[in-house]
Amino acid sequence: MRRERKPVIGRSDGLPHASVATFELGNALGEWGCPVCRVTRRAAERWVWTLLYEHSGDPAVHQAMAETGGVCAAHGDLVQRVVAGRQLASSGAVARLYHTVVDAVRQRLDEGSRKVSGSRCPLCVREQEMGKHAAGILAEALKDVAWQEAYAESDGVCLPHLELCLAALRGRQRSWLRQDARQRLDALQYRLSEYCRKQRYDVDACITDEESDSWNEALWRVGGMWSDTLLVRDDH
Ligand SMILES: [Zn+2]
Numbered sequence: 302m303r304r305e306r307k308p309v310i311g312r313s314d315g316l317p318h319a320s321v322a323t324f325e326l327g328n329a330l331g332e333w334g335c336p337v338c339r340v341t342r343r344a345a346e347r348w349v350w351t352l353l354y355e356h357s358g359d360p361a362v363h364q365a366m367a368e369t370g371g372v373c374a375a376h377g378d379l380v381q382r383v384v385a386g387r388q389l390a391s392s393g394a395v396a397r398l399y400h401t402v403v404d405a406v407r408q409r410l411d412e413g414s415r416k417v418s419g420s421r422c423p424l425c426v427r428e429q430e431m432g433k434h435a436a437g438i439l440a441e442a443l444k445d446v447a448w449q450e451a452y453a454e455s456d457g458v459c460l461p462h463l464e465l466c467l468a469a470l471r472g473r474q475r476s477w478l479r480q481d482a483r484q485r486l487d488a489l490q491y492r493l494s495e496y497c498r499k500q501r502y503d504v505d506a507c508i509t510d511e512e513s514d515s516w517n518e519a520l521w522r523v524g525g526m527w528s529d530t531l532l533v534r535d536d537h
């Protein structure tokens with residue numbers, strides 16, 4: 302994540318919500334970028350922390366980690382950030398889990414298995430599930446007019462999560478969300494074209510902040526949002 306907008310504290314306060322997940326989504330609407338990506342990332346960080354703090358000695362968890370072959374490169378980066386940035390999540394816990402992972406990989410290598418590295422990254426699988434779940438909750442919440450108004454003022458969701466939200470909606474609400482997304486894409490395309498145009502040597506025009514940020518916006522809006530800092534801290 303490159304841009305930080307001042308969070309609208311308690312954005313959720315004025316919204317009807319039925320669960321902790323909805324409350325968190327409501328607050329995420331007050332921050333920059335895709336609210337579904339944001340709550341999914343927060344959940345992934347909590348998952349890593351809980352894994353390291355509570356489950357690094359659990360035989361069932363070791364077995365599951367051995368089968369999956371550990372986490373992918375992107376989630377390896379997240380594990381490192383959680384160890385470096387959170388209390389009680391120790392490097393020793395990672396070492397204990399990966400002692401088992403490495404042992405399983407050695408066995409698969411000895412057995413001549415075609416798939417030595419194991420199955421899919423457990424955190425990739427979990428993030429996909431959590432994203433689908435959060436998108437479903439957001440879609441349900443968007444049936445309410447107050448949520449629609451808060452959503453319209455937010456940055457909206459990325460395209461992968463837009464597809465999930467659209468799939469969960471029908472009729473008028475689906476049309477509304479599709480139209481909202483179309484308007485956001487129209488505006489983004491205009492900013493991209495203005496940024497490209499104003500960079501030409503023969504054009505003497507001031508590039509706005511939104512235009513200079515348009516390529517960053519295009520990256521997260523089309524592909525999903527990422528974070529190079531922890532979103533969950535020890536003090537909240
Ligand atoms: Zn997203």
Ligand SMILES: [Zn+2]
Nearest residue numbers: 373376422425
């Ligand atoms: Zn992964």
